[in-house]
Amino acid sequence: MGKLAQVVKPKPNGCIFGDMIERYAEDDEDRAAVISPNVTAAAVWKFVSQEWEQVGLTTVKAHRAKECACFRGVA
Numbered sequence: 001m002g003k004l005a006q007v008v009k010p011k012p013n014g015c016i017f018g019d020m021i022e023r024y025a026e027d028d029e030d031r032a033a034v035i036s037p038n039v040t041a042a043a044v045w046k047f048v049s050q051e052w053e054q055v056g057l058t059t060v061k062a063h064r065a066k067e068c069a070c071f072r073g074v075a
């Protein structure tokens, strides 16, 4: 244990997009914007892929449809 412990962020629930929101969204406005029904999934996907990280459109859609691990209550 001579080294500092590595900071490993646990995957909260297996949803990549939910994890990205936790890491990149700067405020509640950001968090709301990426799941807003007023913005298409494709537009959100394009934004996050360019500004945050690469993510699958399917993953974005699943999260927005609340069909991902975030909404299943799975740890």
Ligand SMILES: [Zn+2]
Pocket: 015, 016, 017, 018, 062, 063, 068, 069, 070, 071
């Ligand atoms: Zn999710």
